[in-house]
Amino acid sequence: MALWSGRFEQGVSQFTQEFGASLPVDKAMYKQDIAGSMAHARMLAKQGVISDDDAQAIVDGLEQIERDIDEGDFTFDINDEDIHMSIEKVLTERIGDAGARLHTGRSRNDQVITDTRLYAKELARELMEANLKLRKTLLAVAAQNEGVYLPGYTHLQHAQPVLLTHHFLAYYWMFTRDFGRLRQAYDAANMNPLGSAALAGTTYPLDRFATTDMLGFSGTIPNSLDAVSDRDFLLDLDYAASVSMIHLSRLSEEIILWSTSEFGFITLSDAYSTGSSIMPQKKNPDFAELIRGKSGRVVGDLVALLVTMKSLPLAYNKDLQEDKEGVIDAARTLFDCLTCMEGMIATMKVNKEAMVEQARKGYLAATDVADYLAKKGMPFRKAHEVVGHLVLLCDKRGCDLDDLSLEDFKAESDLFEADITEALDLESIVAARNTFGGTGNDAVHQQMQLAEDAYTNDNDWFFEWEPPR
Structure with a gap:
């Protein structure tokens, strides 16, 4: 018989019982449900609503139920409908009337949202920890590959050469922003709804601030209607997870491209690759593809x-x-994908020679040649046109800009001098871009320091911060 059955003359059908049950999903929150119930019982005793003996019996009984669930000795019955009823029924069977007094001044409405907020905080912290591990690996790989050049792309066409360290740091900053969103989702969940009852509060003299302290919330929700109906904090967590998955998907796409024969920029570890059942030569980036797919x-x-x-x-x-269900799925999926990506990045081999070879192709010096003319007084738009003519000449000859003679350059503009060859040197092209945030060596060293500082700040907050008690 359901705990709410007093109003009804007959029970629901077995089908509708199973259709309406949330137990298969919310039993994952049993620790949060028990923590909330113990705090509620202690507060009721403190306020004189129930006796100290009843409160102690409730706490002792709940602790035993938690141990039973931990050890797999607890039977969840679908007829109990949800985790709250499942635990309360067994508690009452074990300790009698004291268990039946636990729900005094409380509704399943404020009970479930308390559980959910506590669980959302736990999920957010697990994701922040996985995020930190990936960012630490990205920093390590970026540092290990200082001085490696590769082509930067726009529209998947060769654009300008960049340092591989700079490229990895671009993803590092994406995941740093993801950490901030996860932290905001944590903060949004960190408010106490317990004591709001069904929607209007209760006539019992509850101390909501006491349960706020006991459960480690940072504050107490001031409106009972809002407390039981708000799910913004779950949307925040879902959104943070979605954006992070989009970033993982983008990185996965680059890994997939880079590991092809056409690029050959990286070689994935065997531990993060699979083969083909028919083609013996294949080494497929399946796990990067799975991360990309799971983003949807x-x-x-x-x-x-x-x-x-x-x-x-x-x-x-x-x-x-x-x-x-969706939030739990999103959080668990993101956690697995962050973990997989961290291992994939940590173990892949960077083929530096292949990257540098491609960085010397595709007229990547074109912008610098235009800048050369602009710095000598030619309007940039005119310089852009002149260099476009030179690229067209190279297309017709099947060569690159550094294959042209000084006479070829002077045929387009008398401003070209013998030092034009310096504008075509790969190392010089990259080194010259030292504006803040640029790919020049000095700028990247500065950026690495900023990235390390950001990691240290987030890591210190995560591991040193203690929730209020």
Whole structure:
């Protein structure tokens, strides 16, 4: 018999019981549910709503149930509908009337959102830790490959040469922003709804600030209607996960391209590759492809929750039961993908010679030749046109700009002198770009220091910060 069955003359059918049950999903939050119940019981005793003996019996009983679940000695019954009813039923069976007093001044509405907020905080911290590990590896690989050149691309066409360190740092900064979004999602979840009851608060003299302290929340939600119906913090976590997956997908796409025979920029470790059942020579970047594919799944989780929330009136609606499965899936998927990407980056081999060879192709010095003319007084738009003519000449001859003679250059403009060859040197082209954020050696060294500082700040916050008690 359901705990809410007093109003009903008959129970639901077995099908609708299973259809309406959230237990298969929310049993993952059993630790959070037990923590919330213990805090509630202690607060009730402190306020004189229940006796100290009842509170102690409740806490002792819940601790034993938690141990049973941890050890696999607890049977979840789908007929219990959700994790709250499942635990409360067994608690009452074990300790009697004291267990039945636990729900005093509380509704499943504020109970479930308390569990969900605690669980969202845990998920966010797990993702932040995985994010830090990936960023540490990106910094290490960026440092190991100082002085390696490769072509930078726009439209997947050769554009200008860059340092590989600079390229890796571009992704590092993406994941640094992801950490900030995860931290914001954590902060959004870090507010206490417990004590809001169904939607209007309760007539019992609850101390909501006491449970805020006991559960480690940073604050107490001031509106009971908002407390039980708000799922913005889950949208924040879903969004943070989605953006991070998009960044992982972009990096995966580059890894896939770079590992092809056409590029040959990297060789993936055997541990992060698979073969073919028919073609013995194949070494496929399957795990990068899986990360790229899973990005759609996580974005779908975000869209699903947005659509679920879009027309819900205040306060609680059963639709909100659909809030957790997608978020849990998004968080677990992102965690696995961050872990996989970290291992893939840490173990791949960089083929420096192949990168440098391609950096010397595709007229990557064209912009510098135009700058050469502009610095001698020619309007840049005119210089752009002159160099375009030179590139066309190279196309017709099947050569590159550094294959042209000084006479070829002077045929387009008398401003060209013998020192034009300096503008065609790969190392000089890269080294000259030392504006803040540029790919020049000095600028990249400065950027590395900033990146290391950002990592240290985030890492210190994560490992030194303790939630309030």
